[in-house]
Amino acid sequence: MQYKQQIMSPHDIVILLKIVAYGKESWFQKPLAEALGISQSEVSKSLNRSKYAGLLDPTGKTVMKLALLEFLQFGLRYVFPQKPGPVVRGVPTSHSAPPLNEEIHSNEDYVWPYGKGTVRGHSIMPLYPTVPEAALRDEKLYELLALVDALRVGRVREREFAITALKNRFGLGE
Template structure:
């Protein structure tokens, strides 16, 4: 049986297959990089703010913050993006090596990943697209929660907010004390997603797209289909 982290690992592997950079240039820094989601809240006063924060006010450990800051400031070279390893996936997805290993095994058995001999695995994009379209919303159904501080997702994500017209008072967000938006909470596909997307904008876009098929309306899902179909062309 597939677990939600299996989809996360599959999308991250596809990110490497496509070769998207974590940041557009190694010379940029967080102040000059609008695509960076990370935002410290060292001066955040919860008692004076009307925003309700997630149940884990700040679950980013010092090592997590250091890794995120490193990627924001330095990114990865083309050579580093040319391949992935289990250890690299674990580090960038904030998962353990055993979690990544088991996720790859399950995804392979389910057909999301295809073995390619001694070279490891590659993503079966046709199966991934079909599963996101028809299965993810059932297998990983999620309900909207309370108003929280978080990272916009689904049709409210930065890649889609100008495309989908919404009359909702609040956007949909992943609860995160280091998020920048006040919105209605939904649980991400896996607990480490708010950290993982801070160093990989492509992954952020795809997981937000996934959430459209988890919580979006029928119209939103239909309008999102062209973006899902683009995965076949490595866009």
């Protein structure tokens, strides 16, 4: 018997967040792949990994939001760690982007490196190279990705704000 281990990829999180951003709107793999700049075959493999991990329901259409939130809160920064890098031009993320930039004021900006970006700050490598472009085309996705980056690189205060905001966006608020 051959055994193949299912290992999550960083872009699996991006895909799950894009599905969450769709809300109740129905979605299909091809437009999802195009919106994220990820090949359709990679999206298909990602959906299978997420089903296997219990982050998508067995039909592959509904994100298991509580499970995803638990993974994001307790596992993400250990599985896909990131440390702020050199100052570059890019797209604001983490506490430097909405919605956290309304709650947290800092002298240091965090950005995803992006040549067409308008802000200079410490570089945070995105979960997938096409994240800056995809985020700029979809405000809901942008906020979700920025909140997730706050979980990856933020201090306790930023992570607490991010979890509360993610719960609200996932419809799991108290």
